[in-house]
Amino acid sequence: MVLDLILIGVAITLGPLHNTAFILLLSSPKGVRKGLAFILAWLACLVVLIAAVVLLTGGRPPIHQSAPSTAALAVKLALGLGMVLYGERKRRRGSSPRQSPKWMARLDxxxxxxxxxxxxxxxxxxxxxxxxxTVVQAHVSSLASYLALMGYCLLATSSLLVMEIYATFRPAAAQTSLAKLRAWIDGHQDQTIVSLSLALGLWLVGKSIYQLVG
Incomplete structure (x- = not known):
């Protein structure tokens, strides 16, 4: 479980769309406050979802090859296949000139x-x-398991936290550095999406098939 959550958390935190939007939020008037609101909502969403799963399962994984266990693996397999298909389709289309969504211009x-x-x-x-x-299959009964879930939530939020802290304590330097980061993300957004989608999708597909037939 831990390795799966680490890989998923890394893929989440490196996503280019929310990082670009967050940089624009930080550069707007009262940007640090808006960034904090963004992060709190982001974290709350992750925590509530994980808590709901743990409450639903009682912190115990379903019996191997039971209907709930198979359903959870089938969901992971479907999600993985979707990511692979999306990433491959985007890769074949190649990079193309594009404009930022209109809603991003209203972030100020x-x-x-x-x-x-x-x-x-x-x-x-x-x-x-x-x-x-993945958490459906977790045995949540010890401090270590709770720390693993907390670590997953923080890892999935880490890029936002780093930018928020940087903008809070080094606002002048952060403005320049984050502008450069945004320019880099804009120039590599398609490649990043393809890489993350294919890497995580293939992992989920392979792991799910292995567990389904094992």
Missing amino acids: HLSLWTAAGLGVLLQPWGAVAAGAA
């Missing part, structure tokens, strides 16, 4: 509540759902 005027809403909407829900399906 967002309220704190709207910034928090973006923290929920911009999560890569395919990877988040894969994380939830």
